[in-house]
Amino acid sequence: MIELLHQQVFLAQTMADVAAKVSPLGLLIAGLTIFALAVFVGFEIITKIPPTLHTPLMSGSNAISGITIVGAILASGAEETTMAAILGLAALIMATINVVGGFLVTNRMLAMFKKKRK
């Protein structure tokens, strides 16, 4: 029992240490760096996509924007049924529709492009 307590105190300390090292501003700058670089990568790749694939690109990228599902899982996985968890559940349903539907329909369309006659 005491050992468990020790362990927990130790854990809390490690987490506090980690938190202290990353200031909110540091996190923001790291986030903005990632954001800017990803936008550039996006521009570079997307401009190379031929117009014939623009509809699947939209539905596919649409499915990717369902990445909010990650946040929805974190919100709805909280232990007690709070307001936050209920919002999380609603978010999770919407995001899952977006992700599952988006990838499926994109696959359906792209399979038609792949098909060659005779």
Added chain:
Amino acid sequence: MDPVLRTNLINLAYLAAAILFILGLKGMTHPRSAVRGNLLAALAMLVAIVATLASQQVLSYGMIVVGVAIGTVIGAILAVRVEMTAMPQLVAIFNGFGGGASVLVAGAELIKVSQMVPSVPPPVAMSVAVVLSGLIGTVTFWGSLVAYAKLQELKQFKKPMSLPAHQLINAGLAVLVIALGFWAVLDPPNVAAYWAICLIASILGVTLVIPIGGADMPVVIALLNSYSGLAAAATGFVIDNTVLIVAGSLVGASGLILTRIMCKAMNRSLVNVLFGVMDAGSGGGSDTDEIYEGRIKSAGADEVAMLFDTAERVIIVPGYGLAVAQAQHAVRELTDILEARGATVEFAIHPVAGRMPGHMNVLLAEAEISYDKLKEMDHINPSFAQTDVVLVIGANDVVNPLARTDPSSPIAGMPILNVDQAKTVVVIKRSLSPGFAGIPNPLFAADNCLMYFADGKQAIVDLNTAIKEL
């Protein structure tokens, strides 16, 4: 497991997901690798989800299982059942769900922070991100629902609607949202301000999209697509999650590029599409009767079939009318018949043909017309002069020569398909009614143009029979 190690592993998994997303999009650069690209992106999503499930913030799985199960069933049914012609609506509604999810996640996080004991005010950056998630996500959600209603041609939404002093109302709502945003940022955590922002943004989402007409929908959908990505990225800043930021910004960039391409293809600025009302019928001196009177030559299936008898080079120009008439399979048959007779057949696709970017390509792909027959505007325009027959199916403004000749026309300067340069042009259309721009089309009165008045699908079916009987 050691919590630090666990967090590190989860972040590494997010990195892997981010790389897979990028590789997935890269696969989309060619039809051959596109299926694999989409699967890679789906795999990336799976990796991100599994990593998240392993997070120590997730304490119970009950709600998660319920949510994912409901979402999967609805999503799968929508995706499997949808007709290819209805793709723009489906993409619009999925977009809306993505935006809506971002709003709720940011809201949930804000509530969590506000309930923390002892209460610590969140950093300014988080408050700003929360406001942006709420604003962009809500506009995306409601804007997409309105776009869906318009594309589905629900009765109440069929016509573009304008309120009196519409732009003034929009501006007022925007000012209100900004003021609420400042309140939320200066007095955090502020749950009341957040929901107030979402409420006003809901109205704004509706009023922004409702006055926009059908043919401008490609721009609207592309823009909403971009917004749904930006909302996800903003939510990433709210919950400090890198994979949300990466994936969201990729989608944001993608939507913006498509928006720009669509605007360029109509020679209009984004501002003009969003806020300008197309000035119908103001084209200088282009009076409908004057242009059409006594010059329209109408033909039936048999006469048109005769034209194809000797044609060696044929170009088909599909428009939204082809989607409405579901004529894609009949067109495939026509292509087969003509090719069996030794003609070359190509398709000229205008970037804004249809109701979303690439709409025509998907329809023709559904009918198993090979993608290398589908030519882009710039590529095919020089070859119209050497073409025997051009068959225009349900397109109007994108083949209107007024864009080249009449600087006062509402479509002046819009790049068009130069079908009028072909030896003969056959236009399949129900009537002489104007297209979205609301102006007459002198092409229909040109000496080398025949009008074949009929429903798109029936016209092609009859034409196929007539050619076979030659």
